[in-house]
Amino acid sequence: MRYAPFIAVILLCTELVTAQKNSHQTLINTSADKIEQKVINWRHDFHQNPELGNRETRTSAIISDHLRSLGIEVKTGVAVTGVVGVLKGEKAGPVVALRADMDALPVTEKTDVPFASKVKATYNGQESGVMHACGHDAHVAILMGVAEILAGMKKELKGTVVFIFQPAEEGLPKGEKGGAELMVKEGVLDHPKVDVIFGLHMNAQSEVGKLSYHPGGAMAGASDLKITVKGKPSHGASPWYSVDPIVVAAQIVNNLQTIVSRNINLTENPAVVTIGSIHGGNRVNIISEQVEMLGTVRSFTDEDETLIFSRVKQIVEKTAEAAGATALVEIPYSSHYPATFNKVALTSAMLPSLQKAAGAGNVELVPAKTWAEDFSFFAQKVPGLYFFIGGLPKGKDPNTSAPHHASNFFIDDSAFKTGVKAFCNLVFDYMELNGK
Numbered sequence: 001m002r003y004a005p006f007i008a009v010i011l012l013c014t015e016l017v018t019a020q021k022n023s024h025q026t027l028i029n030t031s032a033d034k035i036e037q038k039v040i041n042w043r044h045d046f047h048q049n050p051e052l053g054n055r056e057t058r059t060s061a062i063i064s065d066h067l068r069s070l071g072i073e074v075k076t077g078v079a080v081t082g083v084v085g086v087l088k089g090e091k092a093g094p095v096v097a098l099r100a101d102m103d104a105l106p107v108t109e110k111t112d113v114p115f116a117s118k119v120k121a122t123y124n125g126q127e128s129g130v131m132h133a134c135g136h137d138a139h140v141a142i143l144m145g146v147a148e149i150l151a152g153m154k155k156e157l158k159g160t161v162v163f164i165f166q167p168a169e170e171g172l173p174k175g176e177k178g179g180a181e182l183m184v185k186e187g188v189l190d191h192p193k194v195d196v197i198f199g200l201h202m203n204a205q206s207e208v209g210k211l212s213y214h215p216g217g218a219m220a221g222a223s224d225l226k227i228t229v230k231g232k233p234s235h236g237a238s239p240w241y242s243v244d245p246i247v248v249a250a251q252i253v254n255n256l257q258t259i260v261s262r263n264i265n266l267t268e269n270p271a272v273v274t275i276g277s278i279h280g281g282n283r284v285n286i287i288s289e290q291v292e293m294l295g296t297v298r299s300f301t302d303e304d305e306t307l308i309f310s311r312v313k314q315i316v317e318k319t320a321e322a323a324g325a326t327a328l329v330e331i332p333y334s335s336h337y338p339a340t341f342n343k344v345a346l347t348s349a350m351l352p353s354l355q356k357a358a359g360a361g362n363v364e365l366v367p368a369k370t371w372a373e374d375f376s377f378f379a380q381k382v383p384g385l386y387f388f389i390g391g392l393p394k395g396k397d398p399n400t401s402a403p404h405h406a407s408n409f410f411i412d413d414s415a416f417k418t419g420v421k422a423f424c425n426l427v428f429d430y431m432e433l434n435g436k
Contacts, residue, residue: 024156025356028424031149032417039145039420040413044115046137050104050130052121053168054080054178059102059140063165066144070151072163079182083165086192087150089157093431097162097189097197097382098146098423099180099375100139101169107131110407124173133409135202135391140165142200142419149424158431160192169374171224174334180374189381195434196346196383198426199375200419203388205398208415210390211358211422212366215347218386219340220272220298221305222372223332227252227293227316229280231325236285243324245291246280252293252319252327253278259311264304271308272298272370297331298370300339340376343383350385353429357422371404387422391415 042062051059060081067074067085075084081102108129109117119130132138147163168178189197206212229249234242253275264271273295280291297312299305313329320327354363366388375386391411392401402408 024153024428025425027153028149028421028428031152032145032420032424035145035148035420036417038148039141039416042141042144043138043413043416046140047113047132048115048117050117050119050132050137051102052106052123052130053103053170053172054176055121056081056102056167060165060167063102063140063144067147067163070148072147072151078188079167079186080178081167082183082188084188085147085163085165087147087154087157087161087163089159089161089431090155091158092435093157093159094195094434095160095162095192096427096430097164097194097378098143098427099164099166099197099199099378100143101136101166102140103136103168103170104130104132105134105170105405107133107405107407109133111410113410131407131409133406134170134404135204135411136169138202138391138411138416138419139200142416142423145416145420146423149420150427157427158435161427162188162192162194164188164197164378171335180377184377184381189378194382196385196430197378198350198423199373199378199384199386200422201373201386201388202391202411202415204391204401204404204409204411206364206388206390207392207396207398208390208394208412209358209418210362210364211354211387211418212364212390213342213347213351213354213385213387214366214368215342215344217269217300217339217368218342219368219373219376220270220300220370221337221339221376222296222298223305223309223336224334225295225297225312225329225331226333227275227295227330228328229291229293229320229325230327231287231289231291231323233289234287236283236287239287242287244287245325246288248320248323248325248327249278249280249291249293251323252316255315255319256312259308259315263307263311264299269300269304270368270370271300271304272296273308273312294333298372300368337372337374338376338380340373340384340386341379342385343379346383346385349433350426350429353425354387354422356425358418385426389415389419389422
């Protein structure tokens, strides 16, 4: 019986900790309900006023004004147009970073929502519509809501939260620098020293209320490539005088398909080699001198990437040589993202946080995706966890939902509250588990 008082103290402490966690959970849920409409309104505004990478000046100004109004320390002009907010809790503890990307795409919107974008801009020398066709507008609105909730719970925070609003995730015109890679180089993870980072992304093919994740290699590394094939021009009526670069380009496209089908061990990791753009010639009766092709390469390991790069160059150059043409391969051409890696132990430890936000039955383990994300640059430096939020209206067939980057891309407003709760839970739970 002499241990009874000691056991009683332990039980009391356990009850107090549990009560404290439940209190946080209740406050997070209540706050998420209250701020939901504000988050939706922000998202509609950003959607109607999209900005391309490194040009998110209006978006950045709205974010920075909001963070300052909450008493959060703000840095602007980070990696060109990025915004970083630092919220120091009143208790000591780890530094947790939360990231949202801000940029839109050069896509002309074709949805019929009342807040559809009518914005036009110049991208790579061509006029285009501008649209949030991937959900970055929602990411920004969610993180602004999270910042407001956590600022109101500052006294309960056992550590520091760094809010990273990142420009230029979708890539940049050749010659510009930006995105997560530049933010890392400018020290966004160093001042203060970040211990862990969390990121989220909308998924238009997953139902509202669902969260999904994949431990380890969650998304592919990606590099763009440019191939320039040079032949010999001629009149279209006399092709025997030419070395036709269009025919050579067609052979190159076909031959590149053998890399994935014959060189990569697909039982271990998937890979992609895609040519997405071909330009050559300007008349029906002229065999042009040159063809330019643009494409993307995606893989999940450094070894596979090295192999693919080598085979692309070999196939392109030798195919051209066999036809009497020449070819130049530039890979990477203008961008290179590493694979996005979710630290396995971190993912396992934080899974209950996601389950609290969405319900255990609504959190799904999914296969790795061949999408790419420059969140990978953050996760190379500190442990990271990147997950997805369902944006598909309930009851809708995902096979009929417009994909990301499409002109009719759509996500349901009711999805955002789940993201707000997930971020807040991750912050409080990580601080509880890793208090200093």
